Amino acid sequence: MPFRIWLVSFFVTSPAYALSLDEAIPASLYKQEVTISLNNLKAYHRTYANIYLIAELPNKQKRSVVLVSDFRVSKFPVKINLEQVARALFQNLGSQGEITDLYLRVGLFQRWNRKPTAVAHSQVSLLSSSFLRGGDQSLQFRVVGRRANLDALLFFKGPFCYPEIIYLSRHREKESGDDPSLTLKGLEQAQRLVQAIGPVEAIVTSTRRRTWLTAAAACGFTGDYREISYDDFVEGCHQKGIMVVAYPDLTSKEVISDLQLKYCHKPLLMVSHSGEIPSFSLNLGLAQSLYVDGYKDLFILNFPENHAQLVEHKLLSE
DSSP states (O other): OOOOOEEEOOOOOSOOOOOOHHHHSOHHHHTSEEEEEEESOSOOTTEEEEEEEEEEOTTSOEEEEEEEEEEEGGGOOEEEEHHHHHHHHHHHHTTSOOOSEEEEEEEEEEEETTEEEEEEEEEEETTSHHHHTTOEEEEEEEEEOSSOEEEEEEEEEOOOOOOSEEEEEEOOOBOSSSSOOBOHHHHHHHHHHHHTSOOOSEEEEESSHHHHHHHHGGGTOOSSOTTOOHHHHHHHHHHTTOEEEEESOTTSHHHHHHHHHTSTTOEEEEEEOTTTHHHHHHHHTOSSOOOOOTTOEEEEEEOGGGOOEEEEEEEOOO
């Protein structure tokens, strides 16, 4: 049976301010497909599924779009493109207000003598952190009906969305001491690094001074700018329309999660440390660790089908 999409409308008397789709839902979610499958199926005779996308508003009212109607469970798995239905849902919302949560709801029912009998329903929040970070979520159905038993695991695979490209580099030549700055030679190396990459929309560094001073060249800083503060660096990048984030540990899971949430489809420059790049590359999913030798390495990564891939390893002059 073909998929059918229906809008379920509600009348709301109290107006609220409008919120755009991009503001309400991360693009890493609604621009992806969600795969739904039923596993461990012991019995599914005359069992069907209805799947809804439901938006919850601050006043606890709800709006919904029917994604799949009267779908035989024997035909699972099913892939659903959330962008089309999310936009339909927002058109239905109009200017009624912001979304506090977004659910994927599945209802199972059995049809005997043309009369449907609901047997189970459950839902999963698509705005939960684990789902947005690419995690898997499942809903367990254990239903004993009058004529058939249904034992099924409903499986949702969260979306993955990475930057368009990552330019990964170690900081350039540093001075000695605690949290040192760059040397004059390091400033020159930073300029050569920026000349070797394309335009970027985001910069990720560690909290160490030598990393964000290296990245500052991508925001137009030239000459001897070693006396600038971190706030000066951030302001200069923002004036160029470049997002900046610094992490104390670039090998943490938080960094990998943010790559999917904050930098989806953006070209990104990451300036790290020689001791962190090998672990980061493995955390990202590369088959082999990346290692640096001195201050000349530049790794260019992309994500075909959301899998990390080393495109090129450049050795710049020191």
